[in-house]
Amino acid sequence: xxxxxxxxxxxxxxxxxxxxxxxxxxxxxxxxxxxxxxxxxxxxxxxxxxxxxxxxxxxxxxxxxxxxxxxxxxxxxxxxxxxxxxxxxxxxxxxxxxxxxxxxxxxxxxxxxxxxxxxxxxxxxxxxxxxxxxxxxxxxxxxxxxxxxxxxxxxxxxxxxxxxxxxxxxxxxxxxxxxxxxxxxxxxxxxxxxxxxxxxxxxxxxxxxxxxxxxxxxxxxxxxxxxxxxxxxxxxxxxxxxxxxxxxxxxxxxxxxxxxxxxxxxxxxxxxxxxxxxxxxxxxxxxxxxxxxxxxxxxxxxxxxxxxxxxxxxxxxxxxxxxxxxxxxxxxxxxxxxxxx
Amino acid sequence: xxxxxxxxxxxxxxxxxxxxxxxxxxxxxxxxxxxxxxxxxxxxxxxxxxxxxxxxxxxxxxxxxxxxxxxxxxxxxxxxxxxxxxxxxxxxxxxxxxxxxxxxxxxxxxxxxxxxxxxxxxxxxxxxxxxxxxxxxxxxxxxxxxxxxxxxxxxxxxxxxxxxxxxxxxxxxxxxxxxxxxxxxxxxxxxxxxxxxxxxxxxxxxxxxxxxxxxxxxxxxxxxxxxxxxxxxxxxxxxxxxxxxxxxxxxxxxxxxxxxxxxxxxxxxxxxxxxxxxxxxxxxxxxxxxxxxxxxxxxxxxxxxxxxxxxxxxxxxxxxxxxxxxxxxxxxxxxxxxxxx
Numbered sequence: 001x002x003x004x005x006x007x008x009x010x011x012x013x014x015x016x017x018x019x020x021x022x023x024x025x026x027x028x029x030x031x032x033x034x035x036x037x038x039x040x041x042x043x044x045x046x047x048x049x050x051x052x053x054x055x056x057x058x059x060x061x062x063x064x065x066x067x068x069x070x071x072x073x074x075x076x077x078x079x080x081x082x083x084x085x086x087x088x089x090x091x092x093x094x095x096x097x098x099x100x101x102x103x104x105x106x107x108x109x110x111x112x113x114x115x116x117x118x119x120x121x122x123x124x125x126x127x128x129x130x131x132x133x134x135x136x137x138x139x140x141x142x143x144x145x146x147x148x149x150x151x152x153x154x155x156x157x158x159x160x161x162x163x164x165x166x167x168x169x170x171x172x173x174x175x176x177x178x179x180x181x182x183x184x185x186x187x188x189x190x191x192x193x194x195x196x197x198x199x200x201x202x203x204x205x206x207x208x209x210x211x212x213x214x215x216x217x218x219x220x221x222x223x224x225x226x227x228x229x230x231x232x233x234x235x236x237x238x239x240x241x242x243x244x245x246x247x248x249x250x251x252x253x254x255x256x257x258x259x260x261x262x263x264x265x266x267x268x269x270x271x272x273x274x275x276x277x278x279x280x281x282x283x284x285x286x287x288x289x290x291x292x293x294x295x296x297x298x299x300x301x302x303x304x305x306x307x308x309x310x311x312x313x314x315x316x317x318x319x320x321x322x323x324x325x326x327x328x329x330x331x332x333x334x335x336x337x338x339x340x341x
Numbered sequence: 342x343x344x345x346x347x348x349x350x351x352x353x354x355x356x357x358x359x360x361x362x363x364x365x366x367x368x369x370x371x372x373x374x375x376x377x378x379x380x381x382x383x384x385x386x387x388x389x390x391x392x393x394x395x396x397x398x399x400x401x402x403x404x405x406x407x408x409x410x411x412x413x414x415x416x417x418x419x420x421x422x423x424x425x426x427x428x429x430x431x432x433x434x435x436x437x438x439x440x441x442x443x444x445x446x447x448x449x450x451x452x453x454x455x456x457x458x459x460x461x462x463x464x465x466x467x468x469x470x471x472x473x474x475x476x477x478x479x480x481x482x483x484x485x486x487x488x489x490x491x492x493x494x495x496x497x498x499x500x501x502x503x504x505x506x507x508x509x510x511x512x513x514x515x516x517x518x519x520x521x522x523x524x525x526x527x528x529x530x531x532x533x534x535x536x537x538x539x540x541x542x543x544x545x546x547x548x549x550x551x552x553x554x555x556x557x558x559x560x561x562x563x564x565x566x567x568x569x570x571x572x573x574x575x576x577x578x579x580x581x582x583x584x585x586x587x588x589x590x591x592x593x594x595x596x597x598x599x600x601x602x603x604x605x606x607x608x609x610x611x612x613x614x615x616x617x618x619x620x621x622x623x624x625x626x627x628x629x630x631x632x633x634x635x636x637x638x639x640x641x642x643x644x645x646x647x648x649x650x651x652x653x654x655x656x657x658x659x660x661x662x663x664x665x666x667x668x669x670x671x672x673x674x675x676x677x678x679x680x681x682x
Contacts, residue, residue, distance in 0.1 A: 153647055153648060155496045155592050155647075157498040157577075157590045159500070159540050159579065159581070177518055177521070177522060178522050180518070181518060181519050181522035181523075182522075192623050193623075193627060193629070193630075194629055197582065197583055197584055197629055198583060198627055198628060198629035198630075199500050199581055199583060199588055199627065199628060200627060201588070201590070201625050201626075201627070201640065201641050201655045202620075202623065202625060206620035206621065206623075209643065209644075210601065210620060210641070210642070210643040210644075211643055232647035232648065233647060234592055234645045234647040234648070234651065234653060236498075236590040236592075236641065236653060236655065238500065238588075238590065240500070240540055240581055240582075241538065241581075241582055241583075242538055242539060242540060242582075243538055247540055247542070247579075249498045249542070249577040249579065251496050251575055251577075260551065279543075279547035279551060280547065282533050282534075282543065282547075284542050284543060285542075286534060286539050286540065286541060286542070287539060287540060288534070288535055288538055288539035289534075289539075299542065300542050300551070300577065301551070302550065302551040302552055303550075303551075304575045306494055306496075306573035306574060306575040307494060307573065307575070310575065312575060312577060314542045314577065
């Protein structure tokens with residue numbers, strides 16, 4: 001990664017994703033010269049640890065970014081819209097984990113293993129968008145197949161962990177289960193309904209067409225990342241009582257036939273994703289065991305003879321890592337590799 | 342239902358489904374003259390209550406069925422294969438909840454709202470098969486649409502409750518969550534892996550083609566019940582930490598276009614299934630709230646423009662009721678109505 005080091009800021013450092021960003025910068029030995037931890041006024045003065053050093057959280061504001069070279073944003077779309085411009089003005093590259101800029105034509109939407117070449121477009125605006133977590137996990141399984149056989153249509157049905165709704169959502173599942181075990185009434189605050197022992201076919205807000213925003217992200221972001229506006233995507237996104245890894249059942253139809261054996265080869269040859277698929281030995285990826293891992297895992301690979309060139313697979317990835325924090329940091333690492341930083 | 346009453350036996354009376362059969366016979370005022378509760382030798386002498394009366398459980402055996410007119414079997418496929426013949430020889434109609442006879446060409450496979458006319462074929466063998474729970478729930482949403490617009494292809498992705506694996510599986514989820522809340526180690530006995538805070542893309546055993554038996558049931562039983570061997574089904578079946586209602590995300594492609602409005606009309610006009618679908622007010626069916634209900638519920642009805650005449654919907658039904666015990670008893674009720682009993 002060269003010998004240069006960087007002044008890095010995390011906006012939203014106290015959130016679930018911000019926390020993992022902090023961990024990963026340390027674990028991956030990202031060349032940090034200086035680190036600013038930014039959050040809302042509520043978290044001001046809180047202390048977080050980086051490489052054994054305590055760092056005080058500062059309030060995110062227009063003047064937070066002086067001297068910052070890499071600004072990692074994960075503080076929600078409205079804060080990104082308000083504050084990213086100050087980071088850009090200060091000369092930083094913004095890598096934004098929110099949905100604020102993802103569909104802006106001039107802003108690249110990047111999964112480094114899939115479309116690293118898109119990163120260089122950041123020069124137009126200073127901003128790179130990190131995709132939606134479910135889209136990243138889905139595409140880590142789908143992209144290796146698409147690059148070989150071209151996906152024409154994809155039906156994606158998700159089993160999303162509560163971490164996707166933030167640290168409070170994780171605490172809510174835990175609190176509901178503890179209350180249930182004690183025979184106490186369950187509190188419902190973050191999710192619209194009880195999530196313990198339930199599944200909610202509703203993530204993000206509903207749109208006019210009956211799909212949720214989360215579902216439309218899967219359609220639109222998949223097309224942008226794969227740079228193919230012709231791919232048809234039919235999404236259903238569902239919350240399940242799992243803490244931090246997302247699973248997606250994916251049914252694809254490709255232009256060129258992909259056998260199970262070919263799919264295994266293609267996925268195993270792709271960076272950041274591994275095949276875990278041995279039905280005879282009950283090997284398939286599960287979110288409980290994938291939580292905390294960097295790579296995404298694909299199993300249940302089956303040819304689907306209900307349609308020409310059909311294939312089913314099941315992909316699981318840690319929502320906080322590859323679905324958010326890790327992907328953002330990998331974007332910065334790729335920029336260093338490509339001498340863009 | 343006429344004034345005749347019947348000698349009824351439940352084989353597997355102490356299991357999760359058998360228990361609900363017992364409840365339903367009472368609640369629905371099924372004309373029971375005499376009731377025999379049968380189970381394995383382990384449960385012999387146990388006492389269950391029917392209409393305020395204690396009934397001792399007898400050991401299921403070749404001589405259990407003397408005088409029995411309706412034998413409800415829910416004791417697993419191997420017991421059905423072993424003992425159903427004795428019930429038939431004794432002159433009973435067997436309504437079997439296991440997978441033992443479902444695909445036998447001479448044995449009808451019945452959801453009374455969908456294919457009541459198939460029941461009369463029972464005369465050939467004395468046996469009527471009750472379909473797989475996920476297939477029933479899926480078809481309660483799909484059949485009203487199929488009868489109008491003919492389904493050509495269906496991608497069905499399930500979120501199955503632990504009740505589908507029996508009373509011990511329900512106890513295992515409960516015990517795992519209680520142990521987790523106490524910080525104690527979790528025991529894994531019924532499912533191959535921990536089910537609490539996890540999802541398992543594995544139900545029933547794996548077959549040579551990479552699909553599970555549960556998935557093949559969805560393909561084969563759907564075709565038999567809808568009496569249409571041309572329907573293409575692509576299934577993925579998944580266990581989720583929910584107690585007793587199954588949910589299925591269904592994507593269909595029909596010969597005739599079905600709009601959202603038309604789908605709502607068709608489903609609401611069909612017996613045994615209701616539309617619960619008002620995104621603006623966060624109304625959609627969820628397994629926690631559908632548990633214990635007789636009807637299945639459909640929501641998230643959305644036209645799918647990724648394919649010609651595409652439609653997505655989400656259907657939820659109580660696995661122990663419509664997915665098993667209720668459907669079996671409805672078959673017997675339909676026979677009374679049709680003067681077959």
